[in-house]
Amino acid sequence: MKIKTCFIISILFGSWLSFAQDQKMTAGEMIAFKQSVNEVSMKINTLSTDFVQYKHLNFLSKEIETSGKMVFKEPYLLQWQYKKPYNYLIVFKNGKILIKDEGKKSEIDIGNSKIFTKINKLIVGSVSGNLFDDKEFEIAYFKEKNKNVTKLVPKDANLRKYIKQIEVTFDKDDFTVVQLKLIESSEDFTRIVLINKVINAKIEDSFFSN
Secondary structure, three states, X not given: OXXXXXXXXXXXXXXXXXXXXXXXOOHHHHHHHHHHHHHHHHXXXXXXXXXXXXXXXXXXXXXXXXXXXXXXXXXXEEEEEEXXXXXXXXXXXXXXXXXXXXXXXXXXXXXXXXXHHHHHHHHXXXXXXXXXXXXXXXXXXXXXXXXXXXXXXXXXXXXXXXXXXEEEXXXXXXXXXXEEEEEEOOOOEEEEEEEEEEEOOOOOHHHOOO
16 A cells, blocks of 8 residues: 555655745735635635646656646546656546556545545645645745745654655735645655646536546
8 A cells, every 4th residue: 555655646746946035924924825825715616727747756867747637626526637748547536546547447445544535635635725724734834926835744644654745836816726846755756837727617527537
């Protein structure tokens, strides 16, 4: 199970180099930011976006670049479709992870796995921006010229074996997520950039299948 967990995390998540000019938000700025993000995330019923992913592995000198499309529907339907340089589909649905790798289908039941359940919640929260859970994370809030950044450290010791820190970057104007960052316990990281976002388009549940 640990190998599968690491594989899914490695495929899905991203990070970028540490920001050199991060400034911590004041208490007032943090309250206003959280309120704005929560208001926006509550209005998001569906979200589709293209993405470009840059995977950094310590033993490689060059990042691995992949791209595709992500689609999310409230409350927990999520699909990641990698299109270049290979075809790979991951769907989170009804407590299961459905995978199609170059046409070959497989399935992982996460219903009885607390770790996968937490990861599923984390993935959905990262996409929707609904991650401000002080019971689950130590959270720090930073501001830049055109974006805001939240840095989250899981409090769960078992989860920290896979995920050392998550960074979510928000557009400063519309408060939607524009980048996801995940640093693994090994210090490997990936950067996922979300582009061409479409919010609240009609998407049928049947879309989320492999």
